[in-house]
Amino acid sequence: MVSCDIQEGLGNKMGHQCCRKQKVKRGLWSPEEDEKLIKYITIHGHGSWSSVPNLAGLERCGKSCRLRWINYLRPDLKRGSITAKEERIIVDTHRILGNKWAQIAKHLPGRTDNEVKNFWNSCIKKKLIAQGLDPNTHNLLSTNYKHNNNNDAWKLSYHSHQQPTSTFTVNSQISDISSMVMKAPPIPFPMIPLAPDTNPPLSHEFSSILTYEYQNPRTQAFLESTASQSSIGSVPIFSSTSHPSEFGMLDESCMWAGGYDPTQSIIPEKKQPEQQVGIEKITSHELTSAGQNMDASFETSNFDFDFDFVESTLLPCGMYYNQSPIDQLAWDSWALQEKKNDCCGNDTNISPHRNKV
DNA sequence: AATAGGCACAACCGCGATAGT
């Protein structure tokens, strides 16, 4: 093991700039070194990391000290295995953020980006692949009907590059999503703006979303703070309670799409879908048929949901992706509600409506 | 018991961003 040897030549050749000026030790840290670093930083703080090694009496470069402190010695680090809940958060946030490990780690108090990254590469990645999901896109990998031996169910799947899975997850653990930027849908869809005067009535689900939206003071504050900004491309979400619809900022286009007039505070009365003009009724059966790959975890948890909604010919892409991926959020939320109703045996007459393309 | 392979995790490297001069 070379780790405890002083790597003079290596340090000069490959080390960081700060390391070139001095002899540096590389490799694993000894308990003595840890103790020196802890003692120094506890008393003095790190200040400039480049000066820490000298002041702390370590033959390390500042960068190495910084990493050791951040990833291992910091007192607020949580040790031990990643919990199932944390794993869930990692998957959820990764789906939205991609390999932004530092940002993902911010949602896991006491965990470092390195830890999250390692866990992803060693564990979650394999799990997703085993489930037939592309760990990069979270989309399905294969093109064929694929038999799932575990639950004896057939799944309809697509190449991830052929069809986007409209996937979004809201996790109640995530309390600071306002900084998240949702990946744009991989395939551009036609924009079908709805004129306000021809809007369909708002469905119960949409009214639910919006009601919760405005009941949430933090979201309201966020709305106000971003009122002048375009929300396209960014997905500010809020989710602090277990209610599935208590999330999301629906931008104006989405509100119009949902039949809600954002300029009015009144939520329109719901109507039967059949009464609506130009709106395609989609029953829960059709939806279920279309979304064969609904994540099983949904059924085992209450609202910490993960709803993979597969686009298919039954659900042609229309305003779903209209203008903003945020629309997708609303639809996923609706689907969740629908699924929940199905699970609970609730009989609801409310169906979502979608513009035909 | 020896060895190879897999795995988890710590540590390193390179690069871009930012701050200071």
Add this chain to the structure above:
DNA sequence: CACTATCGCGGTTGTGCCTAT
């Protein structure tokens, strides 16, 4: 404005442990 130092992040590598053969 240009240059340099430093920081922070993501990708990659290396090490040691565990397990199967």
